[in-house]
Amino acid sequence: MSIDISPTSARAAGRPREFDIDEALDKAITVFSEQGYHGTSISDLREAMGLTAGSLYKAFKDKHAIFLASFDRYKQVRNALLDEELAKATDGRDGVRRMLAFYAEGAHGDGGRRGCLAVGTAVELAIFDDEAARRVERSMDRFETTFEALIRRGQEDGTVNRSIEPNATARLLLSVVQGLRVLGKTSPSRAQTFSVVDVAMTLLD
Amino acid sequence: MSIDISPTSARAAGRPREFDIDEALDKAITVFSEQGYHGTSISDLREAMGLTAGSLYKAFKDKHAIFLASFDRYKQVRNALLDEELAKATDGRDGVRRMLAFYAEGAHGDGGRRGCLAVGTAVELAIFDDEAARRVERSMDRFETTFEALIRRGQEDGTVNRSIEPNATARLLLSVVQGLRVLGKTSPSRAQTFSVVDVAMTLLD
DNA sequence: CCTATTTGGAAACAATCATTTCCTAATTGG
DNA sequence: CCAATTAGGAAATGATTGTTTCCAAATAGG
Structure with missing residues (x-):
């Protein structure tokens, strides 16, 4: 031995x-x-x-x-792609837009029909499968934290309204993104999906 | 015979x-x-x-x-409850708030953990089960149409900003509501869930 | 009261499920 | 080149799947 x-x-x-x-x-x-x-x-x-x-x-x-x-x-693959996208962000607002666009891109057409494994796991397994639930929660936390950090960054660099509440707004954006994945199951058009992103961005004004 | x-x-x-x-x-x-x-x-x-x-x-x-x-x-039971709630609405904005609150109420705690059958069906069955997919789509359409009608009503009675686009905003609210159901699977607090509603309402200002 | 019809319920059905077993093939270290 | 170890793959495992069958019980109409 x-x-x-x-x-x-x-x-x-x-x-x-x-x-x-x-x-x-x-x-x-x-x-x-x-x-x-x-x-x-x-x-x-x-x-x-x-x-x-x-x-x-x-x-x-x-x-x-x-x-x-x-x-x-x-999660590893998707997070790597997202990080790559966020690295291009010029300011806080641009980061939020890139992050929303990243998910909107995956939520329409064939990818939208296929669905998000994190959303599917949350819906199907989160109640009875502790290991799956822990992973889902970690994934959601990461998104929320990233959104919040981008909002704060935008408030500092002047691209995001300083009077909005970063955490509550981040959580709303998280909801929007998860919701887009659900709606994506009925294969909406690309334009329909991105119109939601445009409206969400007005929250930062 | x-x-x-x-x-x-x-x-x-x-x-x-x-x-x-x-x-x-x-x-x-x-x-x-x-x-x-x-x-x-x-x-x-x-x-x-x-x-x-x-x-x-x-x-x-x-x-x-x-x-x-x-x-x-x-759907029959939930729609009846929602209609009952919307009948109390005093104006368009109040209607949107009641509708968001109705879903937020079901998306936290035990009900949130249990989940929404429409969301579950969308995620699990929409791709391969045509009968299920048709029902999901009808359900989503109904929500979107109701949100849009409430927004238009608010724009007429002066409780909703006239410069927002009713359809795109309705679709965003639909996304938020579906997203809350996904997030509800990891049992967030009531306050956390309703903070999203508050932020969403600012879109009508 | 008799016939037709439908339900309740236990047992049985073939098919499929996730998993294991067993044997052969391919590699490393000595 | 031999022993140990691990992978590939076909076949078999027992359990569970959704569904059917069969018989007794309960109703309606004639």
């Missing part, structure tokens, strides 16, 4: 995995987003991920673990 | 049903709201509704029919 401090890059003993875990999770994200957790069977996942049950259960403990891993990857 | 134009009140031949359909559907609504369609088994429904499988399948064609009947009753 020896203490193992091997780097993660070192390949473990045994036959190497023949598929990329993240690529497989990306397929799982699509299925879970479209069909939900209970609506997705292991067969659905096998087919979408191109794996046999054996491989699935060697890579993940069970269906629930596949779901949580999919959720985590979904 | 004779043409039957008997009133619906006349009892048909055969053993009479021993349970009230609407009461049973109210139990089903709770289960479907909490667990979703795929997360709810016939056993769950039997237990909640206090019925045997035989009785269930004599009253309804199948699980899907139970769900649609539950959805229809949910």
Whole structure:
């Protein structure tokens, strides 16, 4: 029995995995987003991920673990894209607009129909699944905090009205964004979706 | 073979049903709201509704029919309550406030955790279930139209700013309301929920 | 009172569910 | 090159799924 401090890059003993875990999770994200957790069977996942049950259960403990891993990857990818977008923001107001536009972009057309995995998880699993609920709450908190920070930044740089309440307004914008994801399920037009963004922006005047 | 134009009140031949359909559907609504369609088994429904499988399948064609009947009753009850609330409105602005408050009231605490059956249906079933999707769309349209009518009424009676665009603003309010239902799944406080309503109302100034 | 009709309810149904088992294949370390 | 370890994959697992069947009970109309 020896203490193992091997780097993660070192390949473990045994036959190497023949598929990329993240690529497989990306397929799982699509299925879970479209069909939900209970609506997705292991067969659905096998087919979408191109794996046999054996491989699935060697890579993940069970269906629930596949779901949580999919959720985590979904958030990681989406957050990275959002951060990239927010890095371009010239001021607080521009940041809010970019953030709203980022979600509006995902809430219409095919992506809107597919849905948001965080919203789906909140609606389907948050009551009885503590691990899922914790992840949803963390995700919502992050959005709210980011909105609030952008509003405060705008109030300092003069692009956002100083008399509005940052936290309450951030929470309203969070509601709008989650609501757009729900409405996106009935595939509204791009214009319809972005008109909501335009109205929301007037709150900063 | 004779043409039957008997009133619906006349009892048909055969053993009479021993349970009230609407009461049973109210139990089903709770289960479907909490667990979703795929997360709810016939056993769950039997237990909640206090019925045997035989009785269930004599009253309804199948699980899907139970769900649609539950959805229809949910909307009927909620719409009746909303109409009652809106009848008290003194002007357009007051109507918008009452409508927002009506949903905020249902979106926090235990009711918020339980969730909205329309939102759950939109998220879980709208893509692959046409009958469910049609019902969701009709429900959303009704909300949007009601909001828009209240805004126009407010613009006429002088309680709502005449320079705002009624349709776009109505759609934003619709988004807010749906978003509150999503956020309600992580059981926010009453104050947190209503602060969103207060901010939304400033759009009418 | 008899027939037709419908419900209540237990038991049975095939199908599908998530998961495991078992064997072979592929790799690492010694 | 051998032992240990892990992955791939087909087949089997028991449990649960939604639904049906069958029989007794309760009603209406004739």
